[in-house]
Amino acid sequence: MVVGVALLDGGGRVLAARRRAGGWEFPGGKVEPGESERAAAVRECAEELGVRVAVTRRLPGWQHCGDGYRLRIWVGRVVEGEPEPREHAELRWTARAELAGLAWLPADVPFVADIARRL
Secondary structure, eight states: OEEEEEEBOSSSEEEEEEOTTSOEEOSEEEOOTTOOHHHHHHHHHHHHHSOEEEEEEEOSOOEEOSTTOEEEEEEEEEEESOOOOSSSSEEEEEEHHHHTTSOBOTTTHHHHHHHHHHO
16 A cells, blocks of 8 residues: 655645656655554655644545555645655645646546645
């Protein structure tokens, strides 16, 4: 299982992260053995962004994301720190109108519309 985190800023924006090899995604990563999805989401944000987050709920559904993994997206917010691109080429706080203009990775695309409705 892989988790992604749609971090909302409370001002109508979500954090998008561009991989070094291209393509935008919600930050996250693999769930470790014995780890809950929620714990993995918090850990991955600390590792990839240098922030402490609170995750509140999981979006419905999942998507295949390669090598037999499934992606689930959680919704959360930053509670401590400022996101920095430790493992990504770029981070961007993105408003609803800008979401469709980003080249999202295929597994993240189905979740973008759901996030847009929440902004």
